[in-house]
Amino acid sequence: MFEQICYHTPVEHIRTRMPDTATLYFSPKALRDEAERFQRGFGGLVTYAVKANAAPEVLENLVAAGLRAFDVASPEEAGQARAAAASAVLHYNNPVRSLAEVAAGKALQVRSWSVDDLGELAKLGAARQGEEVAVRFKLSISGAHYDFGEKFGAEPDAAVALLRAAEAKGYEAALSFHPGTQCQDAQAWAAYIRASAQIAQQAGVCLKRLNVGGGFASQRGCARQDLESVFALIERETAQAFGPDAPELVCEPGRAMVAESFSLAARVKAVRADGSLFLNDGIYGALAEWRDMSASTRVRFLGADGAERSGALTPRRAFGPTCDSLDVLPEPLACPADISEGDYVLFDGMGAYSLAIATRFNGYGPREVITVKRAAFGEN
Ligand SMILES: Cc1ncc(COP(=O)(O)O)c(C=O)c1O
Numbered sequence: 394m395f396e397q398i399c400y401h402t403p404v405e406h407i408r409t410r411m412p413d414t415a416t417l418y419f420s421p422k423a424l425r426d427e428a429e430r431f432q433r434g435f436g437g438l439v440t441y442a443v444k445a446n447a448a449p450e451v452l453e454n455l456v457a458a459g460l461r462a463f464d465v466a467s468p469e470e471a472g473q474a475r476a477a478a479a480s481a482v483l484h485y486n487n488p489v490r491s492l493a494e495v496a497a498g499k500a501l502q503v504r505s506w507s508v509d510d511l512g513e514l515a516k517l518g519a520a521r522q523g524e525e526v527a528v529r530f531k532l533s534i535s536g537a538h539y540d541f542g543e544k545f546g547a548e549p550d551a552a553v554a555l556l557r558a559a560e561a562k563g564y565e566a567a568l569s570f571h572p573g574t575q576c577q578d579a580q581a582w583a584a585y586i587r588a589s590a591q592i593a594q595q596a597g598v599c600l601k602r603l604n605v606g607g608g609f610a611s612q613r614g615c616a617r618q619d620l621e622s623v624f625a626l627i628e629r630e631t632a633q634a635f636g637p638d639a640p641e642l643v644c645e646p647g648r649a650m651v652a653e654s655f656s657l658a659a660r661v662k663a664v665r666a667d668g669s670l671f672l673n674d675g676i677y678g679a680l681a682e683w684r685d686m687s688a689s690t691r692v693r694f695l696g697a698d699g700a701e702r703s704g705a706l707t708p709r710r711a712f713g714p715t716c717d718s719l720d721v722l723p724e725p726l727a728c729p730a731d732i733s734e735g736d737y738v739l740f741d742g743m744g745a746y747s748l749a750i751a752t753r754f755n756g757y758g759p760r761e762v763i764t765v766k767r768a769a770f771g772e773n
Contacts, residue, residue: 395419395450395762402767403656407737408699415674415759416658417748420767421454424654424744428458431650434621436628437642438462440484442607443470445647445745446655448762452477455650464607464645468497475501484604486569486645488513488529488545507569507604508555509547520563527569527604528555530592534572534584546570549592556596567640568592569604574648575686576608577615579623583630590634600640603631607645611652612742614687620649648745655744657759661736668709670728672738675713675720677754679747680740688724691741694732704730711738715755 400406403418431439440462441455447470452463456478463474466487474481484505485498495516498506505525508514514526531546547555552568560566568589572581582605593600605627610618631639659674676684683689694702708725709732726738751758 394760395448395764397764399764399766402765403658403739403763404695404699406763406765407658407695407697407739411697412658412761413660413673414761415660415672415678415757417679417743417759417762418656418658418765419448419450419744419762420654420765421450422766424451424454424651425458427650427653428455428460430620431644431646432459434624435642435644436624437644438602440464440482440643440645441650442486442645442647443474444749445607446651446747446749447473448748449473449477450762450764451651451654451744456481462643464647465503468494468501471498471501471503484527484643484645486527486529486604490516492516505567508559509545509551511555511558514555514558514562517562517564524564525567525602526559526562526564527567527602528552528559528592529569529571530588531570532584532588534581535578549588552592553596556592556598560596560598565601566596566598567602567604567643568600569606569643571606572608574608575610575613577610577618579626581608582623582627586627586630587634593635593640599638600635602643603640604643604645607647607649609644609646609649611648611745612691613652613689618649651744652742653744655742655747655762657740657743657747658737659740661732661734661738662714664732664734668707670709670711670726670732671714672711673714673757674759675711675715675722675757677713677715677717677720678751678758679743680713680722681750681752682746683722688722688726689740689742692726693739693741694729695737695739696733697735697737702729702731702736704732706730714757717754 442464462482486507530552659672663671706727711722711726713720
């Protein structure tokens with residue numbers, strides 16, 4: 394799927410090839426820059442949440458940038474991480490697993506398991522030397538795009554009991570939380586870190602590690618998150634809450650790690666008399682997340698010659714290519730008045746939960762990923 398021929402920019406590819414199927418553009422340089430930013434700035438172990446984008450090219454570039462640890466949610470993802478780095482450290486952080494999945498994870502030498510229920514702890518069986526259980530807990534706080542606590546995470550009281558039980562079983566005891574994806578309020582991390590210290594204290598367990606999750610925000614319907622100040626706050630709060638016995642920190646970004654390194658070009662298949670557009674990608678393709686997340690404003694409109702359209706912006710309904718009438722962007726797209734059939738809509742910041750979720754429904758979905766040299770998108 395990933396084309397080896399390298400273009401400088403998406404616009405250069407559009408101008409020369411005029412793709413008629415939805416196309417993703419991947420900048421390895423942008424991905425490595427982001428990986429280095431996390432590793433330079435975060436005061437602990439940086440792992441990557443494979444679910445955000447499991448393409449081999451993504452995993453290999455992260456390994457090339459120095460990442461060695463991966464948050465995986467299934468044996469399949471564990472295998473993908475292993476294929477990218479034979480010595481990859483695996484954290485299996487989907488807290489609900491079948492016995493067969495536990496066995497597969499054990500065979501792949503999973504190093505850390507997140508757990509939010511005693512039944513799931515029982516399924517893990519006896520601990521091996523150095524194996525960790527990270528008890529995942531939840532708080533009812535806002536700040537993220539939607540509530541991750543609806544599905545996973547023990548209440549703090551249950552987390553106390555789980556932490557004791559994990560330690561009694563011989564596992565290295567850790568805590569983990571996820572403030573929710575696209576979390577723009579850094580105070581969510583502060584609240585979780587303070588609660589972590591209380592849970593550990595009540596359990597009488599000296600935490601080896603604290604996993605502060607993913608959730609770091611990408612530039613999507615908001616300004617770029619100042620990651621360095623979020624990292625500083627995490628370190629400060631950990632030191633204050635735990636004192637001299639502060640646990641080692643772990644983070645597991647998905648979205649913020651990979652978002653910037655991809656753009657998506659969808660072509661305008663038709664412009665109707667009422668102004669609505671039909672694009673060759675939509676909510677069953679790489680724009681799947683638009684149903685659940687705010688619309689991105691990082692959109693450019695190009696003629697087939699690659700020149701940017703400059704007409705006044707007006708909102709238009711934007712349908713996807715499938716025959717399903719639900720296949721429409723949830724909010725109108727502000728488009729230039731001169732947008733025409735055969736034009737391109739270029740969406741930047743599209744690396745996370747795009748390729749990973751896109752279906753082939755009705756024979757659509759992005760088919761090609763073109764590698765580009767440009768380090769940052771949003772420019773020609
Ligand atoms: C356990 C866990 N870690 C990390 C992530 C990545 O989150 P994000 O992409 O918001 O950084 C997720 C997302 O679902 C998750 O469930």
